Amino acid sequence: MGTIFERADNAGKPTYQVRIRRKGFPHLSRHFPTRDNAEQWMLAAEAALLSSLAAAKQAHPLPQIPPEPQTEAPEEPPEQRLVVADLLKRYEAVETPKKKGASVEAIRLRALMKTPLALIRVGELTQRDLREWRDKRLKTVAGSTVNRDLNLLNAVLKLALQEWDIAVPKSVFNGIRRPKNPPPRDRRLSAKEEAALYAAIADTRGGYLRTIVELALETGMRQSELVGLEWERVNLPKRTIRLMEGATKNGHGRAVPLSPRAIEILEGIAPQSRQRKRVFPALTGEAVKRSFIRSCKRAKLKDFHFHDLRHEATSRLFEK
Numbered sequence: 650m651g652t653i654f655e656r657a658d659n660a661g662k663p664t665y666q667v668r669i670r671r672k673g674f675p676h677l678s679r680h681f682p683t684r685d686n687a688e689q690w691m692l693a694a695e696a697a698l699l700s701s702l703a704a705a706k707q708a709h710p711l712p713q714i715p716p717e718p719q720t721e722a723p724e725e726p727p728e729q730r731l732v733v734a735d736l737l738k739r740y741e742a743v744e745t746p747k748k749k750g751a752s753v754e755a756i757r758l759r760a761l762m763k764t765p766l767a768l769i770r771v772g773e774l775t776q777r778d779l780r781e782w783r784d785k786r787l788k789t790v791a792g793s794t795v796n797r798d799l800n801l802l803n804a805v806l807k808l809a810l811q812e813w814d815i816a817v818p819k820s821v822f823n824g825i826r827r828p829k830n831p832p833p834r835d836r837r838l839s840a841k842e843e844a845a846l847y848a849a850i851a852d853t854r855g856g857y858l859r860t861i862v863e864l865a866l867e868t869g870m871r872q873s874e875l876v877g878l879e880w881e882r883v884n885l886p887k888r889t890i891r892l893m894e895g896a897t898k899n900g901h902g903r904a905v906p907l908s909p910r911a912i913e914i915l916e917g918i919a920p921q922s923r924q925r926k927r928v929f930p931a932l933t934g935e936a937v938k939r940s941f942i943r944s945c946k947r948a949k950l951k952d953f954h955f956h957d958l959r960h961e962a963t964s965r966l967f968e969k
Contacts, residue, residue, distance in 0.1 A: 651669040651691040651695055653666070653667055653688065655684075656680075664682060665681045665682075665683065665684050665686070666678060666679070666680050666687075667690060667694075669694055669698070671698050677694060731772075732767065732769060732771065733769055733771060733774060734762045734768065735771075736805050736815070737758050737762050737767060739809075739813070741758045744808065745758065757797070757798065757801055761801070764782060766779070766782040771816070772817075774817070774818055774821050775821065776824055778821075779802075779825050780825065783795055786798065791830075792827075792828030792831060793830040793831060795827075795828050796830060799825065799827065803822065806822070836952060836953060836957045837961060838957065842948070842953070845949065845950065846945065846948045846950060847862075848948065849945070850862065852944075853940050853944060858940050858941065860918060861937055862941070862958060863910070863914055864911060864914055865958040865959065865962065866958055866961060866965070867908045867910050867911040867962065868890065868906075868907065868908075868911055869905070869959050869962035869963050869966070870890075870959070871956070871959060873934055875928075875929070876929060876932055876933065876934045876937060877927070878890070878927065878928040879926055879928065881926075883915060883928065885915060885916065885919075888906060889904050889905060889906055889907060890905040890907060891905075892904075892905060915928070937955070938955065
């Protein structure tokens with residue numbers, strides 16, 4: 650009547666399945682961690698079936714199946730209790746500090762930690778969970794932001810699988826449709842807007858912002874590249890700035906040609922800061938960002954970001 654089959658669970662450990670088939674009764678099947686448990690339950694179940702045969706002929710009652718033997722559930726290994734937030738925290742502590750954009754990535758990781766997705770156990774994470782998170786996120790942010798979050802989450806899960814020996818389901822890496830990125834920004838700065846911006850900048854404290862903005866328009870350099878610029882990278886006789894590896898967004902070094910106006914600007918501030926290492930000593934990217942936002946607001950510039958200066962510089966160079 651009863652048969653015991655040996656199986657293996659997801660971790661490769663043996664389990665034992667009992668199958669009992671008897672004509673006129675429902676088929677019975679149970680799984681047990683040991684063969685002894687399986688045999689005990691099988692014998693008790695078969696006895697219950699045999700004792701109910703006579704009654705079954707009269708009214709066909711269902712047999713009373715004995716309860717499963719009480720066994721202590723094996724304690725879960727710590728790695729099976731990990732949730733996605735645990736991986737995000739470890740990645741922030743171990744990997745993020747190595748990157749140039751560490752502060753921005755840390756903010757993105759902490760935002761991910763606050764989502765319901767972060768509370769799911771790593772071993773139980775599915776594509777459906779990712780799709781639900783993606784669709785909900787798309788209601789509040791652009792597709793490009795969701796794609797950046799997906800890229801970061803993908804990097805965290807792959808590192809956990811390949812380097813931290815954490816059993817991440819491989820199926821979650823494939824088949825998630827990425828949303829379309831919005832069209833690239835094409836925001837130009839008109840002559841009238843430029844004049845209004847410089848007028849607003851004149852009211853700011855510190856006096857550095859106009860110099861930063863003008864250099865951005867003349868060189869096409871990023872905000873972080875200008876803020877961290879060192880004099881040893883500036884070669885006025887050769888009319889170039891040499892940005893070294895690690896100092897740019899993509900990590901690759903490049904040479905930046907200097908226009909006559911850029912030379913004039915740098916020569917104007919050289920006597921003030923040449924004795925220091927940086928062209929703009931003690932200046933931070935956050936200070937530039939906040940000051941630029943306030944200046945744009947006073948100048949009534951709509952939808953204009955500091956990075957648009959880089960695009961404007963490239964467009965003007967092409968036009969020349």
